[in-house]
Amino acid sequence: MEKKKILVIGSLNIDWVIPVSHMPKEGETILGGNYTEIPGGKGANQAYGAARLGGSVTMLGMVGDDDMGGKLINNLSSQNIDVSRIERCKKINSGLAIIYVNNEGKNSIVVLPGANSMVDKNYIDKNSELLSQSDLVVMQMEIPKETVYYAIEKAYEGDKKIILNPAPAPEYLDDYILSKIDFLTPNETELEKLTGKEVVDIRTAIEASKVLIGKGVKNVIATLGEKGSLLVSSDKTIAFQGERVNAIDTTAAGDCFNAALAVALSEGEAIEEAIEFANKAAAISVTRKGAQPSMPFRSELSLN
Ligand code: RIB
DSSP: OOOOEEEEEOOOEEEEEEEOSSOOOTTOOOOOOOOEEEEEOHHHHHHHHHHHTTOEEEEEOEEESSHHHHHHHHHHHTTTOBOTTOEEETTSOOEEEEEEEOTTSOEEEEEEOGGGGGOOHHHHHHTHHHHHHOSEEEEOSSSOHHHHHHHHHHHHHTTOEEEEOOOSOOSOOOHHHHTTOSEEOOBHHHHHHHHOOOOOSHHHHHHHHHHHHHTTOSEEEEEOGGGOEEEEESSOEEEEOOOOOOOSOOTTHHHHHHHHHHHHHHTTOOHHHHHHHHHHHHHHHTTSSSSGGGOOOGGGSOOO
């Protein structure tokens, strides 16, 4: 089977993961458990997850010239990801994420973008050949929004399939950009933010997704945690049931979903099968700690 090429353009962060009994409230000081340092970043997680599941993956992004930068790149190349175009920026730190994980496995994340903020249009232009050689382009929103817009426009001009995981959700995405996206993959919070509509259940998620379809997105695939996921396009609306698992850490479950979705699509699967596969992969990831270490291997789940 000929695999299509996946290009991930996005962030690389080192995650400082701190176990907490509960999320600190405003003005509250709490004691955390022992922290761990784990490779993360939504872009890098999606690249790592896709490669572990057997995808042919190249990553574009930037790290600092600190020790962490080297570790982040090495971790990706350990999965045979082409990291040759990842740049190391001088005088800036690698991206850093402070992640609280509570007893229920839920998280709160603050990201300090560092070198991720240096990913600009010039860098995309410098790598235009790579973009033209890829088939599927996967992006998130932890690099500057104008760069994401620019890369989407270039990918669209080159007739690439575009997956945008709108995380963290911006206040809005312009309609001319939305109309270029093949697969938009918000979670509930991101869906609410992008549409201004309250999302509390499947029905309200469908309504909000239809707003985005009305703006030209080809497929909205909403990830709804335990409630499963949802596909809305101009001619179909399908709800997919969530897998029942004992979640210990939901960090990067969305990244895992996007990674698996990209792999299944790169193998020519229909969108419904790709979503089933992504649901299964994400369900495995939440049973393990950390971002990249939690990504499943292909041998752990099957497509069809
Ligand atoms: O989606 C999880 C990721 O969000 C973490 O790895 C962290 O780096 C932040 O980017």
